[in-house]
Amino acid sequence: MNVAIGTPPNPYSAIMDTGSDLLWTQCKPCEECFDQSTPIFDPSKSSTFSKLSCSSELCEALPSSTCQNGCQYMYTYGDYSSTQGILATETFTFGSGSDSNKVSVPKIGFGCGVENEGSGFDQGAGLIGLGRGPLSLVSQLDEPKFSYCLTSIDGSKTSTLLMGSLATRNVVTTPLLKNPSQPSFYYLNLEGISVGSTRLSIKKETFSLSEDGSGGMIIDSGTTISYLEESAFDQVKKAFASQLKLPMDDSGSAGLDLCFKMPRDTTSLDVPKFIFHFKEADLDLPGENYMIGDPKMGLLCLAMGKSSGMSIFGNVQQQNMMVVHDLAKETLSFVPIQCDTL
Numbered sequence: 001m002n003v004a005i006g007t008p009p010n011p012y013s014a015i016m017d018t019g020s021d022l023l024w025t026q027c028k029p030c031e032e033c034f035d036q037s038t039p040i041f042d043p044s045k046s047s048t049f050s051k052l053s054c055s056s057e058l059c060e061a062l063p064s065s066t067c068q069n070g071c072q073y074m075y076t077y078g079d080y081s082s083t084q085g086i087l088a089t090e091t092f093t094f095g096s097g098s099d100s101n102k103v104s105v106p107k108i109g110f111g112c113g114v115e116n117e118g119s120g121f122d123q124g125a126g127l128i129g130l131g132r133g134p135l136s137l138v139s140q141l142d143e144p145k146f147s148y149c150l151t152s153i154d155g156s157k158t159s160t161l162l163m164g165s166l167a168t169r170n171v172v173t174t175p176l177l178k179n180p181s182q183p184s185f186y187y188l189n190l191e192g193i194s195v196g197s198t199r200l201s202i203k204k205e206t207f208s209l210s211e212d213g214s215g216g217m218i219i220d221s222g223t224t225i226s227y228l229e230e231s232a233f234d235q236v237k238k239a240f241a242s243q244l245k246l247p248m249d250d251s252g253s254a255g256l257d258l259c260f261k262m263p264r265d266t267t268s269l270d271v272p273k274f275i276f277h278f279k280e281a282d283l284d285l286p287g288e289n290y291m292i293g294d295p296k297m298g299l300l301c302l303a304m305g306k307s308s309g310m311s312i313f314g315n316v317q318q319q320n321m322m323v324v325h326d327l328a329k330e331t332l333s334f335v336p337i338q339c340d341t342l
Helices: 057-061 230-243
Strands: 002-005 010-013 015-017 024-026 065-067 071-076 082-094 103-117 126-129 145-149 160-163 172-177 190-195 217-219 226-229 259-261 274-278 281-285 291-294 299-302 304-307 311-313 321-326 331-336
Touching: 057 071, 103 126, 172 281, 190 230, 226 230, 230 299, 230 304, 281 331
Parallel strands: 015 126, 024 103, 217 311, 226 304
Antiparallel strands: 002 010, 002 082, 024 126, 065 071, 071 082, 082 103, 145 160, 145 321, 172 331, 190 274, 226 311, 259 299, 274 281, 291 299, 321 331
């Protein structure tokens, strides 16, 4: 997403991530920075930059911090990437185009990162965390409702993020769960999966959140494909193998767990239906949200993988759906919509 930081505002693009909280960008003087397309933010050139004290609420909300010339943070992600630097406040400007479409919000807490490493970061110049913890943009704006609509993965139009409520139809809604040991994550209650007309015989507790905080399923805009607990994934794999009358491909060339050999120059194929049975909400996915075809390679692959412990509902599965987070009602809703028409 595009935002601007500071006074005068410096535009930069950041990765929108519902699986973490911290907002951050790379800052001068950089000790270790990755290449980004926009100039690195220079706090000395902004009149509204202000370091946060170690006793501030946001500093105390950090998972890891030290007190040295202000609040020094260290923040790590599930893929072992990390950012560290100084926690500060700044004016953030949202929106694009004319001034009437822009909104400036002062004193947003963010990380000014001088040591940042991770191969997944180079698509942007930092991250906008939309998780449930106090450091996230949602919490800092005190906005209990937000939604996003991800356009097709191979499309060229931009996706939309909306803060606040909106009127919608054809909604399916499921309760959000909280995990005290992972309070930032949005947990869903997944009760089962159907492939084709068959509801798989997955044990009910496979996706449930354990008392010790393990297991469960989160929805995450920052994870590409979905990951299903291994015993459930094995059943999904078997069901596709028996229902999709194509030879399996074991070459591993696509980097995905389940692939089929597709007749070359095929333009359309019937694939088995795929339904996630969330509590009170059956989500019937369109084929392009779970099957990825590459006619040149002659491959058709399931855009999912296996995990042990926590399962993740990734962003390929969320294409062309308005995904509405309502933190006041503790619900998550899916609204099928062509996101590039918004």
